[in-house]
Amino acid sequence: MLLARVASPVLTDMDFELSDEERAFQAAVRTFGDRVLRPNEKRIDREGRIPDEVLREMAHLGLLAMPVSTDYGGMGASAILTELASEEIGRGDFSMATAVFFLLEAGWGYILGQHGADAAKREVLPAVCAGKAFLGIATTEPTGGSDLHAMRTESRRDGTSFVIRGEKAFLSGVEEARRLGGGHLTLTKAPGKGFNFIYVPTRSEGATTQKFENMGRMGISTGAITYRDVRVPEAYLIGQEGRGFDYAMEGFSVARTFVSAACVGAAERALEEGMKYLRERQVFGQPLGKFEGPQFELVDLYTQVEAVKWQCRRAAWLLDRYTLRGDSSHRSEVDRAVASVKLTAPQVAFECVKRVMMWHGASGYTKDVGLELGLRGIMSYMVGAEGGLNIMRIILGRELLGRDFLPYK
Ligand SMILES: Cc1cc2nc3c(=O)[nH]c(=O)nc-3n(C[C@H](O)[C@H](O)[C@H](O)COP(=O)(O)OP(=O)(O)OC[C@H]3O[C@@H](n4cnc5c(N)ncnc54)[C@H](O)[C@@H]3O)c2cc1C
Numbered sequence: 001m002l003l004a005r006v007a008s009p010v011l012t013d014m015d016f017e018l019s020d021e022e023r024a025f026q027a028a029v030r031t032f033g034d035r036v037l038r039p040n041e042k043r044i045d046r047e048g049r050i051p052d053e054v055l056r057e058m059a060h061l062g063l064l065a066m067p068v069s070t071d072y073g074g075m076g077a078s079a080i081l082t083e084l085a086s087e088e089i090g091r092g093d094f095s096m097a098t099a100v101f102f103l104l105e106a107g108w109g110y111i112l113g114q115h116g117a118d119a120a121k122r123e124v125l126p127a128v129c130a131g132k133a134f135l136g137i138a139t140t141e142p143t144g145g146s147d148l149h150a151m152r153t154e155s156r157r158d159g160t161s162f163v164i165r166g167e168k169a170f171l172s173g174v175e176e177a178r179r180l181g182g183g184h185l186t187l188t189k190a191p192g193k194g195f196n197f198i199y200v201p202t203r204s205e206g207a208t209t210q211k212f213e214n215m216g217r218m219g220i221s222t223g224a225i226t227y228r229d230v231r232v233p234e235a236y237l238i239g240q241e242g243r244g245f246d247y248a249m250e251g252f253s254v255a256r257t258f259v260s261a262a263c264v265g266a267a268e269r270a271l272e273e274g275m276k277y278l279r280e281r282q283v284f285g286q287p288l289g290k291f292e293g294p295q296f297e298l299v300d301l302y303t304q305v306e307a308v309k310w311q312c313r314r315a316a317w318l319l320d321r322y323t324l325r326g327d328s329s330h331r332s333e334v335d336r337a338v339a340s341v342k343l344t345a346p347q348v349a350f351e352c353v354k355r356v357m358m359w360h361g362a363s364g365y366t367k368d369v370g371l372e373l374g375l376r377g378i379m380s381y382m383v384g385a386e387g388g389l390n391i392m393r394i395i396l397g398r399e400l401l402g403r404d405f406l407p408y409k
Contacts, residue, residue, distance in 0.1 A: 016310075018084075026084045032061060033092020044219035045095045045373055049175075052131075054098070059131035063089075063102060065109030067254075067324070072113055072121050073129035079257065079319035082106050083312060086258040090265030094370065096377030097219025099262035100172055100385075104136050105129075107255030108185050112199065114326075115239040115247050120199055124182070133182035136173040137255070138200070138225065139248060145170065145384060146391050147408075148187065148245070153227065155188035155196045157241070160234050162198055164188055164227040172385070174209045175221035177202035184225070185251070190242050197244030199236040206230040216376025252387060253323060253338045257315045259386045260338075260345035264312055266374050267305045267349040273371070274298060274356035281359075294359050301355060304348045311341045336399045343392035346381035353378060 018026065036057055044050055058064050066082045068074025077085075086106070090099040109128055112135065113121060127133035141151050153166025168186065177183050183201035190196045202209060207230050211223040238247050278289030278298065289295055315337040322330045353374040357364035364371055382389060398406050 022081060022084060025081060026088065028061070029063070029085045029088035030091070032057070032063075033088050037089065037092030037098055038094075041093045041095050041373060042367075042370060044093060044097050046218075048218045048221070050098055050101055050219045055101075055131035058098075058102070059129065062129075064131050065105040065113075065125065065129045065135070067106055067110040068113045068125050068129055073126035074109065074113065079254065079316040079324055080313065082258060083261040083316035086261035087265035087268070087309075087312075090262030091269040092265075093219070094266060094269060094374040094377065095217055095219060096262060096266065096374070096380065097217045099259075099265070099377075100217055100220045100380075101134075101176070103255055103258035103262060104172060105134075106258055107251050108135050108137050110254055110324075111185060111238065111247055111251040114250075114324075116199070117235040117237070119233075119235040124199065128182060132180060134173045134176040134180050135182050135199075136171060136177065136184040137248075137251065138168040138171050138184035138186040140168060140170045140384075142167060142169040142224070146388055148248075151187065151189060153186070153188045154191070155198055156191050157234070158231070161231045162196065162234060162237060164198065164200060164230045164232070167224060167226045169224040170212065170222055170384070171225060172220055172222055174202065174223035174225060175211055178209060185238060185248075186227075187244055187248050190244070192242075194242030195244035195248070196241055197238040197247045198232060199238065200225075200227070200230060200232055204230045204232060215379070216373075217380055250323060253334055254319060256338050256342040256386050257312065257319060259381055260308070260312045260315070260341040263345035263349035263378060263381060264305065264309045266378060267301075267308070267345075267352040270349070270352040270356045270371065270374060271298065271301060271305060274352075274359055277356070277359055288359065297355055297359075301348075301352050305352065308341060308345045308348050311337070312345060315341050332399050335395055339392040339395040339399070342381075342387065343389055343396070346378055347389070350375065350378045350382060 036054055062075040063085055065074050066077035069076045086103055089102045105128055128135045139148055155162045155164045183199055186198050186200045188196050206228040208226045209223055211221055214222050278294055279287055281288040318334050318337050323334055353371055357371045360369055363369050
């Protein structure tokens with residue numbers, strides 16, 4: 001009886017099938033990953049940078065700042081298409097360095113494109129899309145990254161400029177922004193109340209950088225920037241004065257989805273390498289994969305990766321349907337989807353790499369086999385990059401129980 005009242009009980013608009021174009025694009029990015037990223041990943045890790053020719057090819061394929069409109073040099077890609085590319089890049093360069101470069105340009109390029117002034121978009125975005133400039137995010141400070149309201153970096157308007165004073169730390173891409181040009185969307189305290197979100201070129205007068213020595217994803221730098229009365233034109237303000245926090249949170253929703261997609265790609269790659277090994281490695285007179293221990297582990301990991309992959313696709317689907325259209329009516333649903341997948345994807349990917357390393361025995365511990373690249377890279381998303389795991393839990397707790405249950409005021 002109830003079913004009879006549903007207009008079309010057998011047909012819904014839910015569709016898990018990618019379009020022909022999406023599948024072709026996915027295949028093209030996988031080919032790029034196999035042909036260009038895999039052979040270079042150890043070099044990227046060893047030399048501490050992504051070779052210029054790799055960035056040039058990514059630009060040529062339209063892979064840099066994909067969601068940026070074609071008016072500013074991007075491809076105006078959907079979140080789903082960008083999510084698919086992020087998976088493939090995470091699968092291709094297991095160190096995650098290229099994935100980080102990719103997703104920062106996509107996420108923060110999108111925010112500049114969506115909320116920036118036309119002059120800033122024209123100046124910055126075509127260069128970013130061409131791989132000739134870097135665009136990153138600067139929110140974290142030496143005194144802490146999770147508690148953004150405690151930040152100290154300030155910006156004040158002075159005529160037609162903003163003047164910035166303070167210090168940011170653990171920023172991805174400080175060296176790249178110096179070398180290539182470009183800068184970071186920088187969250188600052190506005191005088192009185194609120195935040196200003198401002199594009200700050202790293203080569204600005206008064207800005208000095210320091211590089212940190214990380215344990216992983218060596219191909220993209222991490223470091224600090226000190227701002228001593230750095231002056232930038234008012235056109236570099238993102239959106240409205242005082243509302244910067246909202247734009248930063250929107251950017252995190254987008255970037256966290258692409259982070260999660262890169263983790264899915266890395267997890268799938270780990271399992272593919274693991275399955276190959278389980279088939280080939282002979283122990284006690286038969287393939288390792290015939291033993292229930294590793295085989296059941298494989299199956300459990302596979303189901304987790306599948307779950308997180310579809311969680312990730314759904315987050316991207318929600319972004320396309322609402323966030324990227326400027327529709328904040330489903331904010332809570334988007335926040336829950338994004339925080340869930342950013343909480344799960346790095347942990348699942350880390351577990352996959354760790355288990356596959358164990359199946360490999362001693363060889364898994366060698367740099368030659370290279371699984372450790374993935375372990376070091378994915379770890380960055382466990383400790384904090386794009387928000388720590390507990391911050392995802394706090395977002396989810398807030399959405400499930402209500403703001404009164406936030407563990408802080
Ligand atoms: C490789 C890498 C690259 C990065 N790139 C950037 C970048 O490009 N731009 C940028 O701005 N930042 C960047 N970060 C910094 C990142 O955003 C921060 O690490 C993150 O926000 C956490 O801040 P924190 O490290 O200061 O840890 P803290 O905020 O000091 O937190 C320490 C630990 O406590 C947990 N915690 C914090 N508050 C709570 C709470 N209320 N309840 C329970 N647990 C809590 C955290 O999850 C974390 O595990 C990067 C970090 C890494 C590792």
